[in-house]
Amino acid sequence: MDTEPAVILVVDDLAQNRKLMDAILSPRGYVLLEASSGEEALGLLAERTPDLILLDVLMPGIDGYETCRRIRATPATAFLPVVMVTASGSAEKVRATEAGADDFINKPLDQAELLARVRSLVRVKRYQDTVIAQAAELAAWNRELESRVSAQVERLDRFGRLRRFLSPQITRLILDTGDESFLTSHRREIIAVYCDLRGFTSFAETSDPEEVMSVLGEYHQALGDLVFLYEGTLEHFAGDGLLVFFNDPVPCPDAPARAVRMAVDMRTSVTRLAEGWRRHDYELGFGVGIARGFATLGRIGFEGRYDYAAIGTVTNLSARLSSYATAGQILVTQRVLAGADGVAVSRPVGSLPLRGFSKPVIAHEIVGLIESTVVP
Template sequence: MHEPARVLLVDDQPTNLKLLDATLSPRGYAVRTAASGEEALAVLAEGGTDLVLLDIVMPGIDGYEVCRRIRQDPATAFLPVVMVTASGEQQKIQALEAGADDFLTKPVDRAELLARVASLSRIKRYHDTIARQAAELSSWNRELEDRVQAQVGELERMAKLRRFLSPQLAELIVDSGDESFLDSHRREIVVVFCDLRGFTPFAEASEPEEVMGVLADYHQALGDLIFRFEGTLERFAGDGLMVFFNDPVPCADGALRAIRMSVAMRTRVQALAETWRRQGHDLALGIGIAQGYATLGKIGFDGRFDYAAIGSVTNLASRLCSDAEPWQILTTERVFAAAGPAVVGAHAGDRTLRGFSRSVRAFDIKGLDASAVAS
């Protein structure tokens, strides 16, 4: 049910105000009165008026001027105004020119008064509804713009994080808003390093576009597996690639997960190598895996950051990778033992690796025991 329309009666004659009030108040209209143009403008400035019945002839500011000022004020520009005229077409024309919506002729007919007020009150309600809906729509648009801006910011953050984190982890960071774990810290990790055997002579003898095509297939194949096993990608460097586990999100099965990913990488690149071989390219994959402590965190400069692991464990994985034969996965004894019975491998001898004073006992990963992995 609608609230009663609030009507302002403006006339310098108290008798006229009483007559109009006696007609409107019994019909449920909320009536206020003003005895001059100045008083009327003061009442309108307070707000809360839905319709004005305005006499023309008054001392001081007359009805025409009051109406013009009503139209000039943005707060009352659309307020319905009914001018009350004595007679004559000229007054009616002037009333319309001043901005009146309608007019009544004295003596005011009761039925005509009620009809005019009811009609214009209804129009005012429609206008108020449209104004309210427009304000709500504007508010919704601002809210939508804010949400879009926030989502764009999240997408930008997500794009940066996905350079080295799995999609699941990147989404977790964006949702929580917490990037503190990217700060420098120390943790034990399992590092996987791999590259292509025969890549250097291939790159020297091939066109750049051909090299880029091979790298695109290679990176796409391995990148999918890195995300699937939820590894952290430190970098792509040509045909070289480094991934680590147990940071920034801890995982109890880092060694096993690293080996499973490496076996899947070998299988997938072997399939690619068949295509490369038909194109005249002799390429194979070598992988090294090591476990140890490293310092990890965000490195770089404003506008370009990476997430890196610094420590001898990364060098050890790289050296094992370099020492591996084509299609061989070499791990340290520590990784092989930590991975458990699901891994099928054999002792590959003690290796003397560049940069390490002691020899490293290496193990050659043959594959996975499907029954042990399933259990």
């Protein structure tokens, strides 16, 4: 309960009447403000809002009726309790009601009646203040809630855009920092991993679309989980072809080793899937190519449809290695193998004449992983 003393403004042109009000109300804990005219009362109200006004009707200048009308016309005091003090009859009370008075006290003053009306209207004013304060607090909460919801919607929208090509871990990191500078075009060395299915073209030509979609769904799910597990950046799915790269947008000091481990796990996963596909007479194999080199990276596309892409010879080289690989092969360049030293068991496959490259490319096949290597 509010323990602040109630403030009462007494408006009367006669000093003895104001002193009488003070003698009755001050001992009861009320704080009194005094005004000797309607003009003075309106001036005080512009500076401080009391809990109640005791307003004499007959005053020189602006009388009580006009003062009350002006109080009601001012938004800050429109609902302020006003008690008109009058010695007149019922006709004057009607005028006071029309002017906006809440209650009346007759002269000569009855002390008990005055105290009862003051207590009642002060209690109403305090309830009104509570409602107004609660409404303001609720409005503030609503604004904060709207702001939080708007921020969360924006966060979810950004998360939806970023998670299309980034792992959940990296997406959360970018959302937490708010840094999207990586989306602008930049140059960086990356490890590009390209993989696709051997025999997919003939399979798609001779199978029902539903069968093709079922195979692709299983294939994409298995590979997508591993891309996220190893925190690779997914550039795109294109049918059975998939391009992932490491060391961008987040630097990855073990990028070659991470790419090789992911490729080996991908091969294992697709091998399991292929066993089920063979039961349906689908002969599909899996090949991977991994290359290392510089690329230009950044956001490409148009409003409403953006991708995060790597442009450069390194992505083409990984795709060509993948095309050259037989079912179950993972082919890597010399630079990738050097970066993954101590991670994988490999064997040389010699210089490969790859389409689009003027010189043969020295390649190695990843046979398996050294047992001491672990998943990130």
